[in-house]
Amino acid sequence: MIAQEIVNGLVLGAIYALMALGYTMVYGILRLINFAQGSLYTVGAYVAFLLVPATTGLERATPILQLAVLLLAAMLATGVLAVLVDLIAYRPLRRAPLFASLVSSLAMMVLLENLVQVVVGAQPETFPTLISTTPWLIGPLAVTPAQVVLVAVAVLLMAGLQLFTQRTRLGRAMRAVAVSHDTAAMMGIPVNRVIALTFFLGGALGAAAGILVGLNFGTITFNMGDLAGLKAFTAAVLGGIGNIPGAVVGAVVLGLLESLSATVIPTQWTDAITFGVLILVLALRPRGILGERVAERV
Amino acid sequence: MTRAAVHRAAAVCAAAGLLGASAAPSALAAAHKASGPPIVIGLASPLTGSEASYGQSNLKAVLLAAAQVNAKGGVLGRPIKILQWDTKGDPATGVAGANYFVTQNVTAVIGFFNSSISIPASAVLHRAGIPMVSAASTNPKLTEQGFKNVFRVCGTDNFQGTDQALYLYKVLHVKTAVALNDEEVYGEGVSQYFQQEFKKLGGKILLSEGVSANQTDFSSLLTQIKALHPGAVEFGGFYTAAGLMVKQAAALGLKTIWMQDDGTIGPEYTQIGGKATVGTYLSSEPAPQNLASARTFVAQYVAKYHSQPTEFAGYYYDALMLIVHAIQVAKGTDHAAVIAALAKTKNFPGVTGPITFNAQGNNVTATYLIFKVLPNLSQVPVWNPVTGRSLPA
Known part of the structure; x- marks a missing residue:
């Protein structure tokens, strides 16, 4: 049973991690908590959902190819949307107090979520089963192919992000802007373009999380980003907000905590545990597990 | 929304409702000389929002029943008019509807679909002494409040x-x-x-x-x-x-x-x-399609609206027919007399089956x-x- 809960926890952790990366990257660069991240996750899932009919031809070749096309298309579209969100809601407020951007991000969250509701309606949509959810039974352990694909895609994307930030010129530019906008600008780094790139990556990763959730659970709703967004934010804070490996560690710890706590505490308390952790971390160790920067009060 | 705005919105809804209710049957009703001032029945249901598909179907069932009554000359020679209120599935909006029905002094109310709305709304109608028939709220509390004006044609949880x-x-x-x-x-x-x-x-x-x-x-x-x-x-x-x-x-x-x-x-x-x-x-609860007794109702509904009635629609149809019957028995629209007539309901031949109320106002034969x-x-x-x-x- 414990082994099964660890599998459940890793699946949850992988989803939280992809979303938490979006929060933490934007925070690292702008000290801004981009609450629209949860809505971007929803948009990503719906873009993929709406593109399913157009890509059914690929399914006959291999469902993995169809999934790859859906992932790329939805990540691209959502990434562009995230850049637009920055352009409309945050860039004009760059020199204003941070609080203004925070309120602006809450507004974008509500706006995007309601736009999704207007376009597709309030009813839950059934995401097609691209990858089988029939379990492989290994002794007492049940693992579905969809879960394996979910974790594999998440790990690939995270590894790609790590390579990008550590090994490429643009990645170095991102890290430089995170240290100081002004110094980076003096070194000839186009700061606004680097910020746009950060939003693009954050939005794309959020979209990937949304699609993987649709793939694994088979259902998407216009408000799916609310709770998931708050949990991923908790994961980012837990790992140390602004710190990329920290977001992944925080997410996996949170996922395992949620599923393993079910063995001793009734599951209706799961959300209370998650947000209890958030409060404890903010009160006792605002730097988080791996954090380098002290989380600011906003 | 301010109170005035709510009332304005309600008036618009009501006007639309009256048009919807009276446009189709008016020609027939005239032929059978249903004249005199109309008897107004309030209908509160979630006509928009996430339960709109139910709300719309319930409304259609009630309008179908009203049209049939009016085609046969109405009740006591007067036509039935349905006054609609959209609860949006929201308790505050729903209770505002109960207050609106009180100001309009309707003869009876069918509502409010959601138990979370029916329970507070029933208190408003109880104070005003207006009869209320619920056709979908299944929470037992609704009829456990000791309100003599509240009846329920569907079952309970x-x-x-x-x-x-x-x-x-x-x-x-x-x-x-x-x-x-x-x-x-x-x-x-x-x-x-x-x-x-x-x-x-x-x-x-x-x-x-x-x-x-x-x-x-x-x-x-x-x-x-x-x-x-x-x-x-x-x-x-x-x-x-x-x-x-x-x-x-x-x-x-x-x-x-x-x-x-x-x-x-x-x-x-x-x-x-x-x-x-x-x-x-x-x-x-059985959908109308599951019931032999509702076959005619389903056929009439499909013929009129070209869509299938949803699961509670039969109860809504019965609720209106039951109120019409009670008005006939009471020989008038006096609230107390209609409540007394409703309370005596026994083996009323509803499309969802026979309806018999117990002392609480629950339909003991609902299945x-x-x-x-x-x-x-x-x-x-x-x-x-x-x-x-x-x-x-």
Whole structure:
């Protein structure tokens, strides 16, 4: 049973991690908590959902190819949307107090979520089963192919992000802007373009999380980003907000905590545990597990 | 919205409603000389929002009944007019509707669909002494308030939970069960009555737990349940959580008998849960399509609206016919006389079956059926708890 809960926890952790990366990257660069991240996750899932009919031809070749096309298309579209969100809601407020951007991000969250509701309606949509959810039974352990694909895609994307930030010129530019906008600008780094790139990556990763959730659970709703967004934010804070490996560690710890706590505490308390952790971390160790920067009060 | 704005919006709704109600039958009614001032009946239902498909179908059923009454010369020679109010599924908006009906001094009210609206709204109508007939609110509390003006033509949640227990224990010989609910008034109610009856019969509840609203991942909880090896899992709640649960249980290799409530009747549950829902059971009030007595009603509804009535529509049709009957018996629209006539209802021939009110105002003959999901994902009735008989699947 414990082994099964660890599998459940890793699946949850992988989803939280992809979303938490979006929060933490934007925070690292702008000290801004981009609450629209949860809505971007929803948009990503719906873009993929709406593109399913157009890509059914690929399914006959291999469902993995169809999934790859859906992932790329939805990540691209959502990434562009995230850049637009920055352009409309945050860039004009760059020199204003941070609080203004925070309120602006809450507004974008509500706006995007309601736009999704207007376009597709309030009813839950059934995401097609691209990858089988029939379990492989290994002794007492049940693992579905969809879960394996979910974790594999998440790990690939995270590894790609790590390579990008550590090994490429643009990645170095991102890290430089995170240290100081002004110094980076003096070194000839186009700061606004680097910020746009950060939003693009954050939005794309959020979209990937949304699609993987649709793939694994088979259902998407216009408000799916609310709770998931708050949990991923908790994961980012837990790992140390602004710190990329920290977001992944925080997410996996949170996922395992949620599923393993079910063995001793009734599951209706799961959300209370998650947000209890958030409060404890903010009160006792605002730097988080791996954090380098002290989380600011906003 | 300010109070004035609410009233303005209500007036617009009402005007639209009057047009809808009177346009079609007016020619016929004139032929039968239904004249004099109209008798106004209030109808409050969620005409927009997430339950709009129910609300719209309920409205159509009531308009159909009104048109039929008016075509036969109305009641006491006067035409019936339906005054609509859109509750939007929201308690505050719904109670505003009850106040609006009071200011309009309607003869009777059919409403308010959601138990969470019907209960507070019934207090407003009780103070004004206006008769209220509920055709979809199944929470027992509605008729436990001692309000003499409140009647209910549909069943209550305790019938449903009891029937679930009877079927699992007596027919499927299940001795152990896990009871889950979505921590909402409705789901928790059904699950509580299920547990009560199941224990009374001699069954054992291994685990009783709530899940939080909007939860989408139930795998931790289901892993716990799998280790308990329950004979059945009962869930009080709605289709999204129910469908996801059944699907994730299959993914975890949890094999058990599932018993859902009427929040899962309709295509959404099987769409979300997919193949995993095949073989699962649910309790639900019969839809008009399941009832031999409602065949004419379904045919008339389909002929008029070119769509199928939803599950509560038959009760709404009956609610209006019952009020019309009570006005006839009372020989007028005096509220107290209509309430007295309603209270005496016995074996009224409704399309959903005979209607008899007890002292509380509950329809003692309202039934639930146990349904099973077939491999083609259709939900068919398999057992009638009242007769204790299996139905041909």
